[in-house]
Amino acid sequence: MAEDSIVCPTCARVHPSSERFCEVCGMPLVHLVGAEQAASERQRAARKIKPQYAEGELVKVAHAENQPEAEFIAGLLLEEGIPCLLRNAIGGYSAVIGAREVLVPESGAQAAREALAWERPNSV
Numbered sequence: 605m606a607e608d609s610i611v612c613p614t615c616a617r618v619h620p621s622s623e624r625f626c627e628v629c630g631m632p633l634v635h636l637v638g639a640e641q642a643a644s645e646r647q648r649a650a651r652k653i654k655p656q657y658a659e660g661e662l663v664k665v666a667h668a669e670n671q672p673e674a675e676f677i678a679g680l681l682l683e684e685g686i687p688c689l690l691r692n693a694i695g696g697y698s699a700v701i702g703a704r705e706v707l708v709p710e711s712g713a714q715a716a717r718e719a720l721a722w723e724r725p726n727s728v
């Protein structure tokens with residue numbers, strides 16, 4: 605077996621397998637198998653981002669119970685052209701299974717809340 609390296613799906617930085625999150629972007633790291641696909645997904649999504657939604661300080665627009673839910677929300681936002689960042693809601697303590705906060709630039713916050721309103725009526 606090759607060395608069990610894991611990579612960041614966003615910036616493609618390689619980390620030792622003892623790491624769980626990218627030190628640069630905070631994204632959950634993935635094994636090399638599938639990483640390429642994830643990266644191209646991200647790049648495809650990144651091309652959709654609307655510059656007018658990418659300005660200002662990051663504000664929280666949603667709360668997710670876990671990473672899959674957070675990824676789902678992120679996908680919805682990207683569909684609307686809104687860039688977002690997922691952050692551990694409780695710091696690094698329960699990094700793998702903990703709740704996530706979904707942050708977007710201030711200029712995209714209103715659109716993000718509207719995009720999520722029909723999916724998550726009780727969020728935030």
Ligand SMILES: [Zn+2]
Binds near residue numbers: 615
């Ligand atoms: Zn990264």
